[in-house]
Every structure is written in structure tokens, then in C-alpha cells.
Amino acid sequence: MSTNSAAVPIAGVRDLVKIFSIKSDKGGAPLQLHAVNQVGFDIQPAETLGLVGESGSGKSTIGRLLVGLIPPTRGHVELFGESITGNDGGKHLSNVRRRLQFVFQDPYGSLNPRMRVDDCIAEPLDIAGGVSRKERADRILELLEIVGLPRSCGDRYPHEFSGGQRQRIGIARALALRPEFIVCDEPVSALDVSMQAQIVNLLLDLQEKFGLSYLFIAHDLAVVRSIARRVAVMYAGSIVEQGPRSEIYRAPRHPYTQALLDAVPRPDPERQRKPTLGGEIPSILDPLPGCAFAMRCPLVTERCRIERPMPREIDSAHLVACHLA
Amino acid sequence: MSDLLEIDNLTVQFRGDSGWITAVDDVSLNLREGETLGIVGESGSGKSVTALSILRLHAAATTRHPTGRITYAGRDMLALTPRQLRAVRGREIAMIFQDPMSSLNPVLTIADQISETLRLHQGLDAAAARQRAIELLDLVRIPDARRRVDEYPHRLSGGMRQRVMIAIAIACRPRLLIADEPTTALDVTIQAQILDLLRELQSSLGMSVILISHDMGVIAEFAQRVVVMYAGRVVETAPVKDLFRKPVHPYTEGLLAAIPKLDVDVIRLPTIRGSIPDPAQIIQGCRYGPRCPVVLNQCLVEAPALLPAGPSRFARCPPRVAAP
Amino acid sequence: MQLVPRQRYRLLRKLARHRSFRIGFIIISIMVLAALLAPIIAQYDPIAMRIRFRFRPPQAAFPFGTDQFGRDVFSRVVYGTRLSLWIGLATALISGLIGAFLGVLSAQYRKFDALLMRVMDALMAVPAILLAIGLTAALGPHTSSVIIALSVAYIPRTARIVRGSALVTRELEFIEAARVAGASGLRIMLRHLLPNAMGPLLVQSTFVFAYAILAEAALSFLGVGPSPPTPSWGNIISEGRDHSVQAWWIMLFPGIAISLATLGMNLLGDGLRDVLDPRLKVET
Numbered sequence: 001m002s003t004n005s006a007a008v009p010i011a012g013v014r015d016l017v018k019i020f021s022i023k024s025d026k027g028g029a030p031l032q033l034h035a036v037n038q039v040g041f042d043i044q045p046a047e048t049l050g051l052v053g054e055s056g057s058g059k060s061t062i063g064r065l066l067v068g069l070i071p072p073t074r075g076h077v078e079l080f081g082e083s084i085t086g087n088d089g090g091k092h093l094s095n096v097r098r099r100l101q102f103v104f105q106d107p108y109g110s111l112n113p114r115m116r117v118d119d120c121i122a123e124p125l126d127i128a129g130g131v132s133r134k135e136r137a138d139r140i141l142e143l144l145e146i147v148g149l150p151r152s153c154g155d156r157y158p159h160e161f162s163g164g165q166r167q168r169i170g171i172a173r174a175l176a177l178r179p180e181f182i183v184c185d186e187p188v189s190a191l192d193v194s195m196q197a198q199i200v201n202l203l204l205d206l207q208e209k210f211g212l213s214y215l216f217i218a219h220d221l222a223v224v225r226s227i228a229r230r231v232a233v234m235y236a237g238s239i240v241e242q243g244p245r246s247e248i249y250r251a252p253r254h255p256y257t258q259a260l261l262d263a264v265p266r267p268d269p270e271r272q273r274k275p276t277l278g279g280e281i282p283s284i285l286d287p288l289p290g291c292a293f294a295m296r297c298p299l300v301t302e303r304c305r306i307e308r309p310m311p312r313e314i315d316s317a318h319l320v321a322c323h324l325a
Numbered sequence: 326m327s328d329l330l331e332i333d334n335l336t337v338q339f340r341g342d343s344g345w346i347t348a349v350d351d352v353s354l355n356l357r358e359g360e361t362l363g364i365v366g367e368s369g370s371g372k373s374v375t376a377l378s379i380l381r382l383h384a385a386a387t388t389r390h391p392t393g394r395i396t397y398a399g400r401d402m403l404a405l406t407p408r409q410l411r412a413v414r415g416r417e418i419a420m421i422f423q424d425p426m427s428s429l430n431p432v433l434t435i436a437d438q439i440s441e442t443l444r445l446h447q448g449l450d451a452a453a454a455r456q457r458a459i460e461l462l463d464l465v466r467i468p469d470a471r472r473r474v475d476e477y478p479h480r481l482s483g484g485m486r487q488r489v490m491i492a493i494a495i496a497c498r499p500r501l502l503i504a505d506e507p508t509t510a511l512d513v514t515i516q517a518q519i520l521d522l523l524r525e526l527q528s529s530l531g532m533s534v535i536l537i538s539h540d541m542g543v544i545a546e547f548a549q550r551v552v553v554m555y556a557g558r559v560v561e562t563a564p565v566k567d568l569f570r571k572p573v574h575p576y577t578e579g580l581l582a583a584i585p586k587l588d589v590d591v592i593r594l595p596t597i598r599g600s601i602p603d604p605a606q607i608i609q610g611c612r613y614g615p616r617c618p619v620v621l622n623q624c625l626v627e628a629p630a631l632l633p634a635g636p637s638r639f640a641r642c643p644p645r646v647a648a649p
Numbered sequence: 650m651q652l653v654p655r656q657r658y659r660l661l662r663k664l665a666r667h668r669s670f671r672i673g674f675i676i677i678s679i680m681v682l683a684a685l686l687a688p689i690i691a692q693y694d695p696i697a698m699r700i701r702f703r704f705r706p707p708q709a710a711f712p713f714g715t716d717q718f719g720r721d722v723f724s725r726v727v728y729g730t731r732l733s734l735w736i737g738l739a740t741a742l743i744s745g746l747i748g749a750f751l752g753v754l755s756a757q758y759r760k761f762d763a764l765l766m767r768v769m770d771a772l773m774a775v776p777a778i779l780l781a782i783g784l785t786a787a788l789g790p791h792t793s794s795v796i797i798a799l800s801v802a803y804i805p806r807t808a809r810i811v812r813g814s815a816l817v818t819r820e821l822e823f824i825e826a827a828r829v830a831g832a833s834g835l836r837i838m839l840r841h842l843l844p845n846a847m848g849p850l851l852v853q854s855t856f857v858f859a860y861a862i863l864a865e866a867a868l869s870f871l872g873v874g875p876s877p878p879t880p881s882w883g884n885i886i887s888e889g890r891d892h893s894v895q896a897w898w899i900m901l902f903p904g905i906a907i908s909l910a911t912l913g914m915n916l917l918g919d920g921l922r923d924v925l926d927p928r929l930k931v932e933t
Contacts, residue, residue, distance in 0.1 A: 342662075343662075
């Protein structure tokens, strides 16, 4: 799937499936929520993969599966060349734990309000252990500087900071153990526009400085374009299209990608939007046999309703899951 | 066209931990009959507080009675008795909010919630109100309205709930609809549908609309005239095309530049330095001064006035307005 | 980069402005001072009997009168503050510590929760005071057995409250963040769940403090409280019971002391709840 097959990917995901069982509000058998449905992608060293989709697309579930917060139902996840889904998966996951971090969406909810900022930042260090008091203090100052916060921040509490500053604290925390790969789950979507750009630029700087790889999960296509070189578009649990940013944004091939790009309002009053895509995001409770997008697709054919389209490489490293592409 | 709504020198203060916090400071704006006005700003800009003031919807315990004047169709809104105010709310001026889930009562059916407004303001009986509720659901394009009308809000998707909120809002054919971040909680494709619906209803019902949003894209697509707010003050107001073509205030300029671009590749986004000031913070002179890239000494001393900056435009930036 | 102004003493300032907290604080402070300075404040030995002075009504020499053994009721009430406050404090501390521990434990470990909460439900089905009577009767009439009995009686309530708060906290994102960082269950309990339950725990503890003072009086009245001659408010009342018609003052003044202490602790608790509970916080 990758263009450079020589390098070991930071993350390799194959046929990943996650089904949540939830209690039915009418009683009876539990409902099967197909959150992630046969997803596959690779992330190369020092690369950013942008994962975009609307609510219920399964993008956040993928992030949580990748860092082992929840176990997959089926499929394979390899991190740094080691499988975390096989028999020794748990052991491998703890081996790679230090090299893998997570940045959360909510800069208000993801920091413990009763912990001082320095303790928040140093928590991964404290858990990993083996750090002297002096090393810990030095590392905290270094991290504060890296993310552009004043050194005096350490003895304050999270509520004293604005959303953007808290997200910097969350990033400093993620960097504490010098990871190679960070999963960013909607890291800027709770922020104001003038703060978003600062955080996006910070993430870009950090990538350059430390050679980080990111899985950047977001619903905002424009934000993803500003940070990811490769983009995967999700719809109702599946990746419908993935490829280089230049192709996804300039020449989208999947009808959903096209509709999604068109639906985003632009800061340009003179722009004429094409007719809006009708319908709603389908229920992922019991997926229909065919293409998940068939109900809303303007180009739908009989085949789309019966046979589920699998990703096909239509161009170098550009995959589309559509019979018509 | 005459002004349907005029806000003059509105100031709203809340009780804070230590003294009064000014959320809206000397805001003036006007809305013409049939016009769509966009109010755009980031958090703490005072855009929602301004809108809530029109219907005096603040918690009385924590808010000072606003100063200034709000004139709606010749009436002084700040002087209305609670009874007069209730007659205006929902009937002449309707409002929809960001979160369609918490705006609907989870234990009442859709029919109950729409009928409530109709029976209250239009004196319809139960059967007529139900019939009208179904018509309204049809009008906001809820498929299968006859069946959906008896469902509870949790059975509906976010987009459908917002349609129900819109149905309730337009039930009494208001002259003014205030939409406070109506699409912020929705997905992009659903947002586009709701904006289409609002536009359609506006022209068929002849409403004036105030759209409050943090999203410059939504504003560009929907509004005819735009008010940009920052830290409780209006910094710029202009017709939508002029504003996006050539912003006058450095804040508007910075904000537009900082938006991630969907149609071009940008290596690094330009940013606005610093962060949005806390409402409790007192800033001398121009509120944007500490973050402004073209700040002058005079800006940090004297609070700038809102000055004419071209045909039907105003900006609160004397250096920019004076120098062509 | 500018920051929001420092708010370190924000809670203390808010408490200081809270009217009922202020009143409660003053009442309790006076009582604590009375307990500490009892030998200075009380003019007479609270235990030594002087039959000559028995049943003197309140007067300049004996502001609260004297009892059937001629002991100064004022001195006994002042000394009684020591034992009553100690029972309140110890009960609040013990039931708070154990209740908090059990509460976060059952929030963190769901299997343990199912078991523990059934036990707690069973304990709660018995009124606290009945449970305490049974336990002190079994353990004997000592101060320590009163404290143990009352602690056992109040642990289930405290555990419930802490568990409820921890269950809410558990769903917040920073718990997930800690798990991604590899935090153990113990660390999540002690560093994350417990500190975030401190507000409700503190409020509950002030109420337990007040209940314990009240319950001590009830236990003494029933003859299973701390045994005389060391005075507690409860056993002063208990001893005055037989003479309530001729010497009303023996029961009245310790009764007032109990009411004031309970009121004071409840006011403190109300103040803490208002200030610490974010749901009641004024939106700005």
C-alpha cells in the first residue's frame, strides 16, 4: 500500500473491525454497532496521515484502537513493526507504549483539574519511572519551552489557562517520553480560529524538529489539508478514499469526498455552492450489504446497493472504494 | 428599507468572581427589514450575549440590567414589562440555538413541543395545533412528518432536531429570527442542508435574520452584512462582499488569514499572536492592541471609536480608517 | 503570553464572602477555642463533687448553675466540648478516609463494586443510630467504641457519595489520557479519582461531624455513650435527665451547645458545597 516498501511503517492497519455491543433501549438482544468496518492504512516515519469524516464515521474509534484504549473485534494492527493484535499483543503494546502518544480533543476535559500543570506534563514520566527529581524538573522546563509556554506555568492549575494554552500543555505531556508517533484526535476543533492556526503550526514545527509521525483525526477538511500530506476519508465506518493530499483535494474521485468538499462553506461570498447532498448519515447499527453511501449518492447504480466496493488503487497510492471510480 | 432593529450603545455586565465583567461593551448595530445580518466573532467576543440581550434572556441574578437602547419595530425592548416581553418572544422574534438536543424537552413529543407555541400565541385548539405542527414539519423538510410528529427528540438525529427547532421558531411567522450558531454542532453535509433551509424559509416568509457564528465560511455564504466582534466590542461592520474582499480592521484581516484553506496548499498558516483575552481582563486602549501586528502607540492609550470606513462600512481602527 | 490572573486563593476568598460559611466558621472556631482553653475558661474542676453547692440555679458564680453533685455546669459544658468535638472529628475522619477509599475502589473496579455496594446497601437499610446503639452495646461504653460505631454507621453514606462522584470523573477525558500514558488502576484512583471527589467528600464529612455530635448525645442518653465522669455534652444531659423538673439548667445548656455545634457544622458544609460544587457556580 505504501510507495516506499523498504521502510517499516510506524503503523500498519489491516482489515480492522470494531463492533460495539450496546444494550437496546427496548430490551432484547444487544445492538451491534459497526463503528469500524474493514479499515486498512499505513503511516510512514515522519509522515502525517489525515483521517477525516463526519460524526459516526468511526475516525475517533480508530485512534483509540491504535493506542490500545479499546481492543479491536477483528483485524491486525502493527506498531513499529510489532503486532499488538496477535497473541503477544498486550506485551508488545506495553513495549511500544513509550513511543506512542495521544493528544485529545477537549483541552478542558483532558487535563485533571486537580493536578498542577507540571504534574500533568510529567505524568507519563512518573508512570514510566526511573527519573530523578532534577531530571524531571529539567524536562518539564524543556517541554514548556518546546510548546511555547512560559517557564513559570508549572505551578499553576489548568483552569488558569485558555483553550489554546491548555492544548499546548496536552502536547507537552504527549512529548514527555520523546515519542515517535502521536495520535491527534481533533486537537484543534474545540479551539477558536485564531488559536487553531497556532496549534497546527506548533504540530508542524514539532514534526520537523523531532521527526514525528502523526495520525491527525479531524472533521474539518481545511485543517487536515494544512497539516497532512496523505488523507483518508471515512464514511460510516469505512475508508472510502485515501491518497496524497494533492489528489484528494484537487481531484477527489469518490462521490462522497466530492460532496463533502463541496459542502464546506468557504470564506468567499461570491462562491456558488453546488446543490447540497441530501439525506443523513446512515445508521451503523446494521449496515446494508452494498456501499454505505448508496442511499445518498447522486451516481448510485444497482450494483452499489448489492455489492460492497473495496478499495482499489486507481493511481499510485490513491485508493478509492467505489465501483464507478 | 427601514430599520427593524436598532441597538445603540449596548453594554451588558455579568457578576464575576471579583466584581462586574463587561461582556458587551458599547455595541451599536442595526438590522433592516428583510435583511440577513451576520455577527461573527470568537469565544468571548460577546456575539451571543448581544443577541440574547435583544430578548432579555440573561439570568437576572447574575446580570446587570443592560444599559443603552434596543429598539425593535419602534419599541424600547429594555423597557418592556415581563408580560409584553413574553408576547414578543416566540411570536415576533424567534430564536434557535446551537444545541438542538438540550433545547428540546426530552419527555415531550415533537407534536407537544410545536403545539405549545401555537396554542400559547395563536390560541389554536389541540387538533388544529397538531395539524399545523405536521404542516410545519413538512415545511422544514422532515420526511414522513405525520409519523415523526409523535416521536420523542432522542429518536431524531442532530440535523432533524435542528429542523424541529426551526419549525418551532417559525410557527408564529416571526418577523425576526435570531440563529445562534445554528449549525455548529452539525456535520458539514447536514450544515449545508440547514443553511439551505434557512435561506429558503427566509425568502418565503420574508423574515429578517441575525446569524451568529464563529465560522467565517458560514457567514460568507449566508449573510448580506457582517458585524465582526472582538472582546465585547464591534470592531468592523461591512457588506459581506466588501468585508471578505478587503477587511479594514487588522483583527478581521488576521482572522481571515488564519483560517485553514481548503482550496490551496499552504505551507504554514499565518497566525494571530497571543491569545483571546479573558473577559475579566481590563485592556487599556484598543482591545486588540496587544495582539495587533500594526499597533501604534496611540492605540494602547485611547480606546478607538467606530468610524466610517467607506460606503456603509465602519471600523474601530483610526489609523487604518484615516490613512487611505 | 498573558495568563488569566492568579486564582490560587479564589476558593478561600469565595468562602470568606459566603455568609453562612462565615457564621458556621465563627461558631466552630469559638468551640474549638473553648475546647483548647478549657482549663483557663472553666473556673471549677468539672469532675470534683461539692455536695454543698448542689442544684444552684444559674447565677454570677455559676453561670449555667450546678448539678446534683454540686459541679459547675458551665465548666462541665466547656470541658464536654473536648469530648464531643473529638468524637465528631474522629468519626468524620475515619468514616471519610475509609468511605473515600471504598468509594473510589468500587468506582474503579466494577466487580468489587457489585459486592461492596450490596454490603453497603444492607448496612444503610439499618438506621445509623440503631446500628451505632447495637455496636456500642457490644463494644462497651468507651469513647473509642462510640467513635468506631458511628464511623461504621456513616461509612456507607460517604462511600456512596465518593463513588458517585468518581463514576462521573471516570468518564472524563483525562482518565483516558492517564490510561494512554500507562497509568495503573491504583494511580488512577489516587491521583485522579480521589482528588476530584474531595469537594463532595469534604461537604459530607462536615455533615458526619454534626451527626456524630448529635448521635453521641443520643447514645449517652440511652446509656451506651462515653461513660461518666469525663463530661461530654451527651452524658451531661443524660445525668441531668432525672432532675429536669427541679434543675432544668443541667439539660438546657449542653443541649444548646449541641444545637450550636450541629448548626455550625451544617453551615460550614453548606458554604463548602456552594463554593465547591461547579454545578451551582455562577455562570460568567
